[in-house]
Amino acid sequence: MSIYQHFRKEEHAFIDQIISWRDQVKSEYRYKLLDFLNPREKTIVQSVIGTKDEVKCAFWGGYEEAERKRAILYPDYYEPSADDYELVLFKVNYPAKFIQLEHRQVLGALMGLGLKRSKFGDIIINGSNVQFIAAAQIADYIKLNFNQVGKTHITLEEILFDELTLSEQKGYEQTITVSSMRLDTILAEIFHLSRQKVLPYIKNQLVTVNWKIIEDPAYLCHEGDVISIRGFGRSKINKIDGMTKKEKWRLIVEKRK
Missing domain, CATH: 3.10.290.10 (RNA-binding S4 domain)
Incomplete structure (x- = not known):
């Protein structure tokens, strides 16, 4: 039975990529870190990798309830740690007394830097507190270039994940x-x-x-x-x-x- 029959045609290319990554982990016998995945992509990875193969998968997005998570494909001898996911957490400082930033505005500003959506994770807004998670490989680029959301000037602060403040999803x-x-x-x-x-x-x-x-x-x-x-x-x-x-x-x- 083909794995493809369980998925839509437009998802087949992503399945091919997962199979290629799985084979790479098998042949090189070391883990492979993927970019941030949305929940649908996460489901596809879990389905393709399964639980009985010598290659396994694990996910982390900075906190347990994260919507977007990075995946690690790894050989069965390995046990991934949080550091392996290479995540950074940023706090956005802005004049909160005069304006309230929205999720779509922060997302649009980040995409406007030429970044792929797969390079950063959840954008978390809790009242006036705005934070977002990104791949460590683009952290320096973000620090240099992310200084404005719409017409609002901002500054960035890299913080510890202990300082993550979650919003209530209603x-x-x-x-x-x-x-x-x-x-x-x-x-x-x-x-x-x-x-x-x-x-x-x-x-x-x-x-x-x-x-x-x-x-x-x-x-x-x-x-x-x-x-x-x-x-x-x-x-x-x-x-x-x-x-x-x-x-x-x-x-x-x-x-x-």
Whole structure:
């Protein structure tokens, strides 16, 4: 049975890369550190590596509940430590009395430096306290170049992970019914928009499924998918709970800002 049949076609290239890394660990008999992965990529790595092979995998993102984590593929004799993940934690200092920085602003500013999203982990905002986690290899570059978020001038401070302050993630479940599993249909129902209003967000690359931009309104969603519209928040299809008498799909979704 092929591993590929369990995944979408657009994920096959990533699977190939994981298999290549696994083979490298086998042949060189030393661990391989990967970049930050989103939860979907983490699931794929776990599925491909499995638990019975001589190569194992472990994940760490700076704290247990981290959404984005780096992965280590390692031979069975090795036991990874926190230092092996090569993470740094930054605090963003800014005039918090006059402005409140948002997650999307910090993310946009970091991406504006030419950095790949895979090079930094969670952005944690707790009130006026803004912190983010990055790969150690780009720490010096960030220190030199990250000095502004939008029109707000900032300074950076590298701090210990003991000083990490976590924000409370508030979400709630709701049940919706949809006529199909098309992306535009589900978005419209979750975010209380018409399908006509949803289409421009999709076409303008403001919609992601499992952290990947999707431009096809007819894209078919599945149980476990995480869907977001920029500016509206994020939702996860926790469960496909069968069909109604009117032959509509009943979905249990979790909404989160």
